[in-house]
Amino acid sequence: MKKEEVLRKHKEYLFPSVANYYREPLVLVSGKGKYLYDIDGNEYLDFFGGIVTISIGHAHPKVTARLQEQVGKLVHVSTLYQTENMVNYAEKLAEITPGRLQKCFFTSSGTEANETAVLLAQLYTRCTELVALRHGYSGRSMLAMTLTAHSGWRLGGTHIAGIKHALNAYCYRCAFGLSYPACDLKCARDVEDLILTTTSGKIAGFFAEPIQGVGGFITPPKEYFQVVEGIVRKYGGIMIIDEVQTGWGRTGKMFGIEHYGIQPEIMTFAKGAANGLPIGVTIATPEVADSIKGSTISTFGGNPVTMAAALATLEVIEEENLVSNCLIVGNYLREKLAALKEKYSLIGDVRGMGLMQALEIVGENKQPAPHVVLELFEETRKQRLLIGKGGLFNNVIRISPPMTITKADVDQAVEILDNSFQTVVQKLKI
Numbered sequence: 001m002k003k004e005e006v007l008r009k010h011k012e013y014l015f016p017s018v019a020n021y022y023r024e025p026l027v028l029v030s031g032k033g034k035y036l037y038d039i040d041g042n043e044y045l046d047f048f049g050g051i052v053t054i055s056i057g058h059a060h061p062k063v064t065a066r067l068q069e070q071v072g073k074l075v076h077v078s079t080l081y082q083t084e085n086m087v088n089y090a091e092k093l094a095e096i097t098p099g100r101l102q103k104c105f106f107t108s109s110g111t112e113a114n115e116t117a118v119l120l121a122q123l124y125t126r127c128t129e130l131v132a133l134r135h136g137y138s139g140r141s142m143l144a145m146t147l148t149a150h151s152g153w154r155l156g157g158t159h160i161a162g163i164k165h166a167l168n169a170y171c172y173r174c175a176f177g178l179s180y181p182a183c184d185l186k187c188a189r190d191v192e193d194l195i196l197t198t199t200s201g202k203i204a205g206f207f208a209e210p211i212q213g214v215g216g217f218i219t220p221p222k223e224y225f226q227v228v229e230g231i232v233r234k235y236g237g238i239m240i241i242d243e244v245q246t247g248w249g250r251t252g253k254m255f256g257i258e259h260y261g262i263q264p265e266i267m268t269f270a271k272g273a274a275n276g277l278p279i280g281v282t283i284a285t286p287e288v289a290d291s292i293k294g295s296t297i298s299t300f301g302g303n304p305v306t307m308a309a310a311l312a313t314l315e316v317i318e319e320e321n322l323v324s325n326c327l328i329v330g331n332y333l334r335e336k337l338a339a340l341k342e343k344y345s346l347i348g349d350v351r352g353m354g355l356m357q358a359l360e361i362v363g364e365n366k367q368p369a370p371h372v373v374l375e376l377f378e379e380t381r382k383q384r385l386l387i388g389k390g391g392l393f394n395n396v397i398r399i400s401p402p403m404t405i406t407k408a409d410v411d412q413a414v415e416i417l418d419n420s421f422q423t424v425v426q427k428l429k430i
């Protein structure tokens, strides 16, 4: 097929709301490691990984081999039957997740994983109200859109009652006008006021991402979750942590919440768990997991093919020491991005952890500058680098390459970013 035909069919047969990057959408046909190839044969260095999902590189030979073997053997049985892959993956997760997380429920997306998490918290605590965070993103079901706190992603003026949104730890734009650490974590302490003033005073739980992904990699200070945890437990709630973007080593620890020293009762995963195959995981402590008394089912949950990919992905993460690679190469990337910030006043903030780094792009007085980001996207594309976008105002560049990249890849990507900034500054005369 020619590119024009793909673009035409997309326009004709898909919802117009299926948003694409770039003025002319990019049509991709293959991937290998850190590279993607478009329909015209151009090669791109992939520094977004299909929205923080390609953990170990495109078409990793180990995953591909396992998939081929499994596809030839058994593709589907549903959760009504048991398979080796499913129990082995669940066992592995129980081993590597923090605290007493031990029992899994498998689905096919982050949205479903989060739905399951909220259901569990409500059944376990016999409360319905929850606290989530402003700037959070949780998925696209009615409940997940209600948890989400970005007007642009809360479609249809939904929503479900009983979910309150606390101010997030957005230090670059502190809602209280304070600075860390002198602020004494006022945003975390304010969760108590939120519970006392906007709920019945008893909550099912607190729901948060360790680093807010879609929000633009907003990274709370190290004490944040401990302060919140104390308050949440005081009012009967449990901690639900969404590791959909932060899991599997990307932040320099296996799970993002491990930077914060708390042990949640529930964690959710999706995206990078199976290196691109559809997956959702909700893992809980035994007593929380046991609180679903009836039966529940997920047709595609724990699918043997997906589970094969997830097992192989974890093996590669361990064998290739990718957690420490994220830390080392991530710190190197961070230094280089910090140097770019010194060079371009357009970069208001550099934040993130490991190979999850963001640049917030602003004009004068921290005005969000999404038009500049659009230009940077066109320019980086021309120079064959793929990056991501996020933030409430679409003015944050998100960088989340496969966790296998090297310092040389960082050099190449940052050089392209640097050139692109230069071109855009000249073009827009800013």
Ligand code: PMP
Pocket (backbone or CB within 6 Å): 051, 108, 109, 110, 111, 112, 114, 137, 138, 139, 140, 209, 213, 214, 242, 243, 244, 245, 270, 271
């Ligand atoms: N949680 C987080 C933190 C996410 O980033 C996303 C997806 N961007 C989701 C949940 C929803 O995942 P999915 O799109 O697989 O439903």
